[in-house]
Amino acid sequence: MAIKNYCLVCGGTGCEASKADAIYHKLRSAAETHGIGNDVQIVKTGCFGFCEKGPIVKVLPEEAFYVNVTPEDAETIVEEHLVKGRVVEKLLYKEEGADKTDLKEIKFYQKQKRVVLRNCGIIDPENIDEYIARQGYVAMEKVFFEMTPEQVIEELKISGLRGRGGAGFPTWLKWKFSADVKSDDKYIVCNADEGDPGAYMDRSTLEGDPHSVIEAMAIGAKTVGSHHGVIYIRAEYPLAINRLEIALKQAREYGLLGKDILGSGFDFDIEIRLGAGAFVCGEETALLASTEGKRGMPVPKPPFPAIKGLFGRPTVINNVETYANIPVIIEKGGAWFKSIGTEKSPGTKVFALTGKIENSGLVEVPMGTTLREIVYDIGGGIRGGKEFKAVQTGGPSGGVITKEYLDTPIDFDHLTAIGSMMGSGGMIVMDEDDCIVDVTRFYMEFCVDESCGKCAPCRIGTKRMLQILEKITKGQGEMADIDKLKAIGLATKKASLCGLGQTAANPVLSTLKYFENEYLEHIKERKCSSGTCKDLVTYSIDPEKCIGCTVCARKCPVNCISGERKSPHKIDPDKCIKCGACYDACKFGAVQVA
């Protein structure tokens, strides 16, 4: 019997955390109960990207896009939609103010172009047949039987693909270096040690389309002459690991990995290495050290891994997103890829859009898309209509981008030019309520925690910068601290051994560049306008607005608010612990923070 409906349930980690698994099982059991088990195909897919509205269930062919679905809704979807053929209006996504929004009209998706995430939210990542049905492993077959290694490298060169891990190094060149070295053995390594706070591009790719990475690694292996692949993935990604394991097993069963792949006589297999979650292990030399069983500490480059990498052998190491691009490039041609994005940064880039934004989620846009388009058109603007302050790209290694630069086309070179960086694709939006000094302090805290401790500028420099930032946020800053931050920032940037240290000062240096006034306000006026730095905040009650309802006095945990009923209240600043309970409790906006 023909399948009437396809029901796609988002199975990304975000939606899983919101009971997507329960939704999936409820859908299945309800379909059975209603006797339509054979008429519908219910699959768990990878991430749809629109995480803000998750869990998401999409029903085909009607293209009904159900959002914020709960397990209880599953029954309704089956009963109404699948059985009776009536779309469940109340669960459909609607743009603000609209009665109905067609899938194609969803602004979140309109400016996106899905290349890397081409299969995410569409196929069942645990079923290799679905990948194959979407042209999966076609590129690999082409590389194994129709192309020479030189042709593959040439195609990548034409495509202009640059490493998506952060530095943007031309992928073809990396592969060529490795291909040109004569060695008894070589390695193909996938860096899946995604560590930026808030970033989950690689996790989603692996969860939603693991075969795209496996296929790309096999293509790389054939091109450079390697028989061993390693995927280094952090152990905190259990779902991605699980799906990778399933995918590897299926690929082996299909003869796409292992001995004599597809009868070509070529052997290649991939093993998974679990990382313990050290941020520095995303740095390639540290990653390789960790893979070898050593302490994850970077070593000087050159020699580059492409020449001398894992166990001293030539090693191609690319990140997940870079690999995921490769099968499509081979399949559709480098020129096709080159036509997307900008001249020097072709293709798309996946960003994890988070922070004070209406639509947080995973977005994939052509390079050259402006920040404004991402924040306002795709992201739906700042949450609660607040004022945009800045965007942090490149995670803790990046820098802030201010309002003036919202129209900067996003690609490797433009971001670097304005003092930030592409990084792996984390994008955190800040609004007027965020204190820039405090945000910088947060990033520095992360760097201090994640420094491996090998080189002095990073190990000590990050710690000293953090101490100074803490001092400033506590209202104990001095003017000399600004110069000290700049001096340490310069030394850390210039004299650190690896990318982690070299970029650790970026948040400090970029916020000092664009928001020096905010630092000066903290230091000179002992003031934090956003009210974030508790030590610099005083709470008071506006007697004009206070009606003497006594709610604040009752909420205050230290009883520092006094006043007669129906007359204005007062806060004793000496006793106040700045917990903000009164501010939250007052319904009349009488509690002021300054």
Place this chain on the structure above:
Amino acid sequence: MSMVNIQINGKPVAVEAGTSILNAAKSAHVNIPTLCYHPDLEPWAACGICVVKVEGSPKMVRACATAVTEGQNYITHDAELMEVRRTVIELIQSSHPNECLTCARNGSCELQELSEDFCIREKPFCEELKVLPRDTSTTSIVLDPRKCINCGRCALVCQQLQDVWALEFIHRGYGTIIQPAGGALLGESPCIKCGQCSAHCPVGAIYEKDETKELMAAIRDESKHVVVQVAPATRVAIGEAFGMEPGTVMTGQMYAALRMLGADAVFDTNFSADLTIMEEGSELVARLTDKNHGPLPQITSCCPAWTDYMEKYFDDMIPHFSTAKSPMMMQGAITKTYYAEKAKVDPKDIFSVAIMPCTAKKYEIGRDDNMQASGFNDVDLVLTTRELARLIKRAGIDFLNLPEEKADSPIGAYSGAATIFGVTGGVMEAAIRTAHVLVTGEELKDVNVRAVRGMDGVKVGEVPVGDVTLKVAVAHGMANVRTIMNEVREARNKGEEPPYHFIEVMACKGGCIGGGGQPYFTDEEVRAKRVAGIYSDDEKSVVRCSHQNPEIKQIYKEFLGEPLSHKSHDLLHTKYHARPLYQK
């Protein structure tokens, strides 16, 4: 070798391909400051002080770890580089205690020197020190993690040069410390006390346990008869502490200085080196002729760090070890027996002191009961070359201008064969000189056995001794031992003939002249000069073979009887025991 043309600050230089920017600059007479870099080690690139710029690039690269590239102009000193270096030094200072005046490295500290060069007169950044106890669990080395600047030298020496792996990087970020794994103390760790960590540490974070006060206390004690022996390698190095060229032979001055310090008798470990050859050479000949005397190859046992290493990592080699004690322990045993008798001193009143290039020797004197063959501690105290130099300065002795003196008799004379115990290959060469006579009855025509000389980490050779072709191997630097031991094991497991008859091992690079207790700033050049000094001492000796030493003949005649005699066994031979890597 292909040459690369580059510029250092605009000045053209041609250097060999593969040369680091650091060394290329040196050849252009420009010194780039360094801190974590040490020429004995692969660049670790941790400190960030040697950064330089490549013209046309805003980036800074590490001069120690970056090879030069044709056509590039390297900027080694400009305002920004100086500022960055200065800040890095200030950052390191901010995590390093301000205790220069009470530090073991006061005056020889590389961080101190850098700070002075950069004229750092105040600490701009808030100071935050580690609160960690000193590790005094060994009798040889003190580890003070508070002062550690995490340059990594000690750990790399321990892992790469010595293959011991007692020191590791523990924790991460600002909390990174270097110490044994699992929270073990050094004394509970695989540490072999070789002291190479202390010799390579740029600051006072790991240093020899200073026992100069103990020696002075014994000298002041009227009831004590203080007898001092000096080791072969100390004489060519101690001068460095007084500004002399490495390799200057200062034997006579050392004897004189020790007498000025108040020693009652001054002997030379070299005497017992000759004695060791008599015993160990005879043992070798015995093993060569009769399997019941023990398996071949025979492996030297005079290096205490090596014996400790063997007991921990290669305990299956115990039967191969020469039972002969080290020269120092032999000297101690005969000091409190033979010498005590002759000098009519009660051995209980003798305080036996050894001046050694080595920190492991401090451990050796208490390694087991066999070290009390005389019925007392055969050696009561070991001072390293560094400690003796310190003591001589403290006592106001004008060391360089002292008239040379001679050692006391009867256990002070030595042959050239004894003095070369201080270098790699020396024990082997000395043994061959005597074994030849023991086997063939004839003296060697040319006593120089060049096959076992030189600084290669592993030296393998065949030496004709009469009808026998003696197959020998020499290793120095503990990391070079494993391959030889594996060869021996493999042959043994297969039931094949042993690949060697005799193996000499010294734990430190270059042998004892590169010992962990020698003056600081030892590198390849310094080692080479010390080696030359040792061979010059051999060459100018009238007697160049151990068995020709008249005092050796005398002691066998008067006291020991003959090599491997019952008395020799009691006093001069020992046993070995397997030891766990970690004790906890």
